Amino acid sequence: MNKENLIKLYRDMQLIRRFEEEVDKCAKKGIIPGFIHLSIGQEAAQAGMCHVLKKTDFKYPDHRGHGAIVLCGTEPKLVMAEIFGKKTGINGGRGGSMHINDLKCGNLGFNGIQGSTQVTALGTAFASVYKNNDAVSVIFMGDGTLGEGACHESINMAATWKLPIIYCLINNQYAISTHYHEAHPQKELKTWGEGYEVPSFRIDGNDVEAVVAAAEIAVQRARDGMGPTLLELMSYRWQGHFSGDPAAYRPDEEVAYWKAKDPLKITKERLLNLHGVSENDLLVIEQEVELIIKDAVEFSISSPEPDEQDGLLYVYADMEVQ
Amino acid sequence: MNKENLIKLYRDMQLIRRFEEEVDKCAKKGIIPGFIHLSIGQEAAQAGMCHVLKKTDFKYPDHRGHGAIVLCGTEPKLVMAEIFGKKTGINGGRGGSMHINDLKCGNLGFNGIQGSTQVTALGTAFASVYKNNDAVSVIFMGDGTLGEGACHESINMAATWKLPIIYCLINNQYAISTHYHEAHPQKELKTWGEGYEVPSFRIDGNDVEAVVAAAEIAVQRARDGMGPTLLELMSYRWQGHFSGDPAAYRPDEEVAYWKAKDPLKITKERLLNLHGVSENDLLVIEQEVELIIKDAVEFSISSPEPDEQDGLLYVYADMEVQ
Amino acid sequence: MSERIISFSKAINEALIQEMTRDDKVFIIGEDVGKMGGDFGVTSGIWTKWPHRAKDTALSESAIIGLCCGSAICGLRPVAEMMFADFIGVAFDQVVNNAAKLRYMFNGEVGAQIVIRAVQGGGIRCAYHHSQCIEPWFMNTPGLVIVAPATPAEAKGLLIASIRSDNPVIFLEHKMLYNNKGIVDEACEEMPLYKAHIECEGSDITVIAAMTMLPLALEASKILKKEGISLEVINPRTIVPLDKATILASVAKTGRLVIVQEGPKVLGYAAEISAMLAEDLFEYLKAPIKRVTSKDVPMPFAPKMEDYVLPKSSDVLRACRETMNF
Amino acid sequence: MSERIISFSKAINEALIQEMTRDDKVFIIGEDVGKMGGDFGVTSGIWTKWPHRAKDTALSESAIIGLCCGSAICGLRPVAEMMFADFIGVAFDQVVNNAAKLRYMFNGEVGAQIVIRAVQGGGIRCAYHHSQCIEPWFMNTPGLVIVAPATPAEAKGLLIASIRSDNPVIFLEHKMLYNNKGIVDEACEEMPLYKAHIECEGSDITVIAAMTMLPLALEASKILKKEGISLEVINPRTIVPLDKATILASVAKTGRLVIVQEGPKVLGYAAEISAMLAEDLFEYLKAPIKRVTSKDVPMPFAPKMEDYVLPKSSDVLRACRETMNF
Numbered sequence A, B: 001m002n003k004e005n006l007i008k009l010y011r012d013m014q015l016i017r018r019f020e021e022e023v024d025k026c027a028k029k030g031i032i033p034g035f036i037h038l039s040i041g042q043e044a045a046q047a048g049m050c051h052v053l054k055k056t057d058f059k060y061p062d063h064r065g066h067g068a069i070v071l072c073g074t075e076p077k078l079v080m081a082e083i084f085g086k087k088t089g090i091n092g093g094r095g096g097s098m099h100i101n102d103l104k105c106g107n108l109g110f111n112g113i114q115g116s117t118q119v120t121a122l123g124t125a126f127a128s129v130y131k132n133n134d135a136v137s138v139i140f141m142g143d144g145t146l147g148e149g150a151c152h153e154s155i156n157m158a159a160t161w162k163l164p165i166i167y168c169l170i171n172n173q174y175a176i177s178t179h180y181h182e183a184h185p186q187k188e189l190k191t192w193g194e195g196y197e198v199p200s201f202r203i204d205g206n207d208v209e210a211v212v213a214a215a216e217i218a219v220q221r222a223r224d225g226m227g228p229t230l231l232e233l234m235s236y237r238w239q240g241h242f243s244g245d246p247a248a249y250r251p252d253e254e255v256a257y258w259k260a261k262d263p264l265k266i267t268k269e270r271l272l273n274l275h276g277v278s279e280n281d282l283l284v285i286e287q288e289v290e291l292i293i294k295d296a297v298e299f300s301i302s303s304p305e306p307d308e309q310d311g312l313l314y315v316y317a318d319m320e321v322q
Numbered sequence C, D: 001m002s003e004r005i006i007s008f009s010k011a012i013n014e015a016l017i018q019e020m021t022r023d024d025k026v027f028i029i030g031e032d033v034g035k036m037g038g039d040f041g042v043t044s045g046i047w048t049k050w051p052h053r054a055k056d057t058a059l060s061e062s063a064i065i066g067l068c069c070g071s072a073i074c075g076l077r078p079v080a081e082m083m084f085a086d087f088i089g090v091a092f093d094q095v096v097n098n099a100a101k102l103r104y105m106f107n108g109e110v111g112a113q114i115v116i117r118a119v120q121g122g123g124i125r126c127a128y129h130h131s132q133c134i135e136p137w138f139m140n141t142p143g144l145v146i147v148a149p150a151t152p153a154e155a156k157g158l159l160i161a162s163i164r165s166d167n168p169v170i171f172l173e174h175k176m177l178y179n180n181k182g183i184v185d186e187a188c189e190e191m192p193l194y195k196a197h198i199e200c201e202g203s204d205i206t207v208i209a210a211m212t213m214l215p216l217a218l219e220a221s222k223i224l225k226k227e228g229i230s231l232e233v234i235n236p237r238t239i240v241p242l243d244k245a246t247i248l249a250s251v252a253k254t255g256r257l258v259i260v261q262e263g264p265k266v267l268g269y270a271a272e273i274s275a276m277l278a279e280d281l282f283e284y285l286k287a288p289i290k291r292v293t294s295k296d297v298p299m300p301f302a303p304k305m306e307d308y309v310l311p312k313s314s315d316v317l318r319a320c321r322e323t324m325n326f
């Protein structure tokens, strides 16, 4: 990968990291309502996948999807304000952390029921075929979500009809407290995709270059009408399932091992050692990101709460709820 | 396989064949209510599987399961009377063709929602482990039913927990009008099982000896605590989806090809040519079967209809419905 | 107006073809709806015309509804068939948590303009997994519209309106109605959603009855007329949202209400109508609001039992007489 | 009777441990119910005691309920957890077409003696996929029992009774109640199902309120007492089947009824209560039957909006005053 792209990806990952860290802080301060799933540690998987996508593609970030969401194209401050439940949020505060959509840039991160976007994506992918355009549909999902029956119905239909779908399975090895080997029979989850004769690859999900390379193949196959691809991106969430979860179910060494495999650190080292980028160049990027995040948090805090009656909007196309 | 067993299997298949033929006749005469799915052509798959099972095993025949049901141990006339909706039916006429249960012999053919028994069987199999007994659970299913999400949830859990389950998938190549290659991506459906690292075999489902051999392996694995096995038994239904369906969606040559592969004929020829059984020996068996079928039909026709209020029974354990 | 007489199922078929001709964003999807033309033959002839717009699927009801939602996001107008309404149980989440909430989730930017044709109801002797009435499963979920035609003309007109609607519509097709015949205008256009129809005017008792219950109510109205009891029979046509205005106006006039509903009594849709009246029109009521329903059991197979479980003409007559004599 | 005070969630935990100790056919199953002790910590300590009777599963709700049904056929008594009640949508078919009908399908020989613990309701700011009230999804299905405890003592006693029941029970645990504290007898045994509880006697208006709605009703009763309005507050405890006798007796006395229910109004369980009364006790009614409910929308995320959607104390007061002044 060339330097410019890798720098851009470093910036993307930095944006995710800092976004999530601030969300975490604000959640712990109690100024974000509800519960929050953070993607710290999984930046490379999200950034690498988003890197190869167009605005017109359909992206389905999941509950741990803030990272992919801020890279889809929505202004980070509008995402942050949504997480805060503010009127200025991209969905007017109706959705919150688990439901952040922005159709303008193909962000369909709306569903809190695991497995649901798997079958919804059949529809956006089907529409690409129906309308004969080149948009692909990318489902972000976790290892645990693979338990849902909807995953089977989805890949079965996608593979049969050769729909342009990418199953971007970020295997962070746990579903809440349950290790994927306790919930699934396969040594590698990619084996599941092979059962449908779907090209399936296990990739180091913390190596953003490896992710981009695999994602490019998958997206090209989809655009070429060759059907779905399953990418199993191995990664880890540094925190517990939700902000505040002590995650006592994971061995300390495991956490330490994965923190050492920090996707940002890996990329930074490559930039410094292989691409002749200076610490200072990166500092500039980090500061630029810092401004965005600071702005997002301030914007969110200072934004007004929604009107209580806003919750009554948009139920029917042609009727008002009283 | 020794002669005695093969003769017994011939008799079992003859019983299914003749049972179904009479059901078909009565349905077409209009003396059976509702609709009926016949298993003519699939006798070897049903008989071969049932042959290796005990009364204490849990059998889940599906909508095309009359054959397996009469081999589970329930008296054929009680099954027939149920199909007729008579008071003397094994379920008092409450169930009919699609819902014929008899717990005494482990017949759990109760479900008309495709995919449902797949997850129910997890429970009977789990109970075997919980109680530490050797009962296995056998799910009869069609190629089309594999579309249901429940199949995935079932095999995923069964394989992870090594539950004693056999997926007896009778691939008769059609789900109503839809060929399995139109609904599923795999060349062979057994590939699906391999996606869960479940031993999966495609077998000639019209060769009763091949079915028995495979079933024995699968059942032994289950009893030994080695987990589930998937058997894809290739076969064909001679009739349409339901009694009366003209099945115009199938090429005539295909039907002719499979009728030539008649499982009864194949077995009969083996008995005559390889085992020194005489035509007359087989005639005796056929006549014995004939008596059972005749008795079943007469019993069913002459049995009383249920009382109308019988439909109100057994809703709650401790309350009556008015 | 032409005097063309066609069946209920033919009326649905015509509506589909008419809308697919008019709008190439409309497509049909479901198990065996394409090549074979549907398990009940309702979609016949469509696949031949538009093979790419008549999709036969695997047995994957969640995928079917999910696909509908996704394609609706892209502006398409899918019409899905649930071969038997009961099977929607395996896709319940997709209906309730995806289709119904899609507009809300998307801030009104898009919604799930999908139609789910669900073949429901008892009477054909196919027991508890192929005979249920599903509207109570969905009525508590805001965002859904539930439509219930009783005649071929309604089937055609309401289906056209449902396809054009920007809301997700569950379109109930009672299987016992498929062979019923009636006058349907070939050039028929949409019949308005959310509007009940007064089938016959009367002054003593308002009787509300949808789908197969409507003939029972109309029969009762003829019989009771001879006894000097005048029924106003209302066919709701749309079950969610109910046409409150028409119902209230009628009961305000008659002061008496009997609701005839197929399906178990407990929290069937008759409960909502009754509660609505008990709340909004109390002072006009002259007698208890009666619900004539199926018995509270799974549907048994044997004809005698099934007939016993379903509401009967005599039940309607008894309820009306009791109401009148209160 | 001991004066021990414990939380609602602890009460459930105790009930589980007590029944698992008593009967080795009882086991628990669900996502993260074992090692971690449940997403809300309700099953903590069980896996340590009985690792083989506390099964952590994949995200497979249909498999969970299906497994429960199958194991019930073999005589076991599973207690499943739906981490959030909303997720039962993906297992809807298993509840409605398998568990509920199992006894019927098996001719009464066996039934689904299973408990599904479903964590439901709004208030914790987690929006429309984690805040729903699910009882209306299931009430029209014969064969199911739906239980709705409001206090720690009820949680314990009713859960014990539910586990011992031979019917499939949906056991609603409102998440806003988990931290509520109350007196619970350590040796507590079952509290009878199907019995409503009169929380306070009164003469003017019967108010029915379950789970988190009960405190609203009790608060209203205190406030209105000062205005000379006497409320009889009934906690139904079991929602299906309703304790008709207790409710009818109360309304026969007061002649007025207000039902306070969380969840959208259209065909919420208040509709069934209202319809039941309008049918059976019409002559005793002095005023319209009022339903105080959530607004008919998906649950929005932002606190201000969520609070606006949920029923409030002031809504109850207004409804009672209007009823009284009718």
Ligand SMILES: Cc1ncc(C[n+]2csc(CCOP(=O)(O)OP(=O)(O)O)c2C)c(N)n1
Binding pocket: A037, A063, A064, A112, A113, A114, A115, A141, A142, A143, A144, A145, A146, A172, A173, A174, A175, A176, A241, D031, D059, D061, D083, D087, D090
């Ligand atoms: C149908 C359904 N079941 C359960 C949940 C609760 N839930 C949310 S996330 C989650 C774990 C998901 O694990 P995984 O897919 O590995 O994603 P991760 O959280 O690890 O990113 C669970 C059980 C849900 N939201 N929907």
Ligand SMILES: Cc1ncc(C[n+]2csc(CCOP(=O)(O)OP(=O)(O)O)c2C)c(N)n1
Binding pocket: B037, B063, B064, B112, B113, B114, B115, B141, B142, B143, B144, B145, B146, B172, B173, B174, B175, B176, B241, C031, C059, C061, C083, C087, C090
């Ligand atoms: C959930 C569900 N969807 C659809 C049906 C309707 N249906 C019954 S059998 C059948 C085809 C099944 O095909 P297959 O599994 O191949 O079995 P076969 O009929 O060929 O024996 C269909 C679509 C159903 N009963 N349940």
Ligand SMILES: [Mg+2]
Binding pocket: A142, A143, A144, A170, A171, A172, A173, A174, A175, A176
């Ligand atoms: Mg995970």
Ligand SMILES: [Mg+2]
Binding pocket: B142, B143, B144, B170, B171, B172, B173, B174, B175, B176
């Ligand atoms: Mg088949």
